[in-house]
Amino acid sequence: MLCARIVRGATALALAGGVNAAAAGCGAPAWGAVAGLEHSQxxxxxxxxxxxxxxxxDLALAGLQFDIECEGLQWSAQWLRSQGERSYDGRTNAGVPFQSQTRVRLExxxxxxxxxLQPSWALGARLRQQTLExxxxxxxxxxxxxxRYRYWQASIGLRHRQVLASHLDWHVALWLGAGPKGSVRVELPGYDPAVLDLGxxxxxxxxxxxxxxxRAEQTGWTWNALLAYGREATSAGPNTLLTRLGRPVGASARQPRFAQQQWQFRAGAAYRF
Incomplete structure (x- = not known):
């Protein structure tokens, strides 16, 4: 129910905002790039x-961004990629401790x-699609x-922003959201590739x-720095029958419940045309 309400609300806001932005005068668009570091768990x-x-x-982070403001409505689109290695600490199917490395690429x-809402407060909506290898x-x-995981989420946010100088400001923002069931494609040794549903x-x-x-009404360079913390919790998916050479083998697999945490520091620069 929560997921459905957030998705409907975010979609309605996006449609209404898109109509208003199309009919309104907009400021100078800004195109830029970001880079940083992500501590991932x-x-x-x-x-x-x-x-x-x-x-x-720790993962290296890089990406592209686009920003534009139309009559106070601030739009932003981003593509971000984080990649690197994480240390793996778990157990084998026999219950024996197992340590290794996991190569990660997240888009x-x-x-x-x-x-x-007021000069220093704003309400936000965000749609995000993620692909994790x-x-x-x-x-x-x-x-x-x-x-290979694929899933998307919708969030609503609240932001407080304060101007420090004529060309400098800071903000703090909180986002809460949810997403429907995604999927993971897994290639277990000895079995055909399988697609498992996520919770x-x-x-x-x-x-x-x-x-x-x-500023939004000006041309020239802009810069930004961001420190962000994120936490995601995904419930377990159902059992899926495994096959070998296209035939069922009497075994099944499912993706267990998992949680992710990220600390990000990234900095970027953009130019308003």
């Missing part, structure tokens, strides 16, 4: 709540908008395997940002 849990595994590591594509390295007799997800993020340079 991934944990999976059994049905009884015990932890199955944990991954931790986020998101569209967000801010509606001013996760490859667990084998070690000894234990074989590794790749996974629904919930997301929370907190941002602290600093921005300077040309």
């Amino acid at each position: 991934w944990q999976e849990y059994a049905a009884d709540g015990s932890r199955l595994l944990r991954e931790r590591g 986020r594509l998101q569209l967000q908008a801010w509606w001013p 996760r490859e667990i390295a084998g070690r000894g007799a234990v074989l590794g395997y790749p996974e 629904r997800s919930r997301v929370l993020s907190l941002e602290l940002g600093l921005q300077g340079g040309a």
